[in-house]
Amino acid sequence: MAKLNVNGRVVEVQAEDDTPLLWVIREQLGMTGTKYGCGVAQCGACTVHLDGVATRSCALPLSAVTEAQKIVTIEGLSPNNDHPLQKAWVALDVPQCGYCQSGMLMAAAALLAENPKPSEADIRGTVTNICRCGTYNRVLAGIQQAAGTNATSPGARG
Structure with missing residues (x-):
C-alpha cells in the first residue's frame, strides 16, 4: 500500500x-x-x-x-480547462489526433512555470515530446501564444 x-x-x-x-x-x-x-x-x-x-x-x-x-x-492542470496553454491549443487548433497532446501540454506547462517567457530555442530544447502527426509548428505557436511571446500563426498545418 x-x-x-x-x-x-x-x-x-x-x-x-x-x-x-x-x-x-x-x-x-x-x-x-x-x-x-x-x-x-x-x-x-x-x-x-x-x-x-x-x-x-x-x-x-x-x-x-x-x-x-x-x-x-x-x-489536474486546470480544473476548468482554462490554463493559458489549453486556451492556446484550442485557439490554434494544435492537436491533430491528440494522443500525445496531454504530454505536450504537461511538458509545456512545466517549462512556462519555470520560464514564463521562453525563447523558441528554450521551447525546442525543453519540450522534446514526440508527435507522430508532426504538429510541432502548432505546438511551438501554442506555447508562444500562452507565454505572450511571438504569438505567430502556426504555419505549416502538419
Missing part, C-alpha cells in the same frame, strides 16, 4: 514497487488523460508533473514516489 498526492488529493494505491507510475495513474486512479506511448521514457505521452518538474511516468517506479511529492496529471 502506498500513498500518493495526485492533483491535490492524497490517495492510497496498492501495487508492486516496480509498477510504473503511469499504470497506477491510469488503471488504479482511472485518470486516462496520461497516455502510454513507448514505455521507455522517450516519447513523452506519459508526462506528468512531479513537484513541478515534467516527468515521464512510464519509466518511474511507484517506489520512487513519496506521499510528500506532488503529482499533477493533465486532469
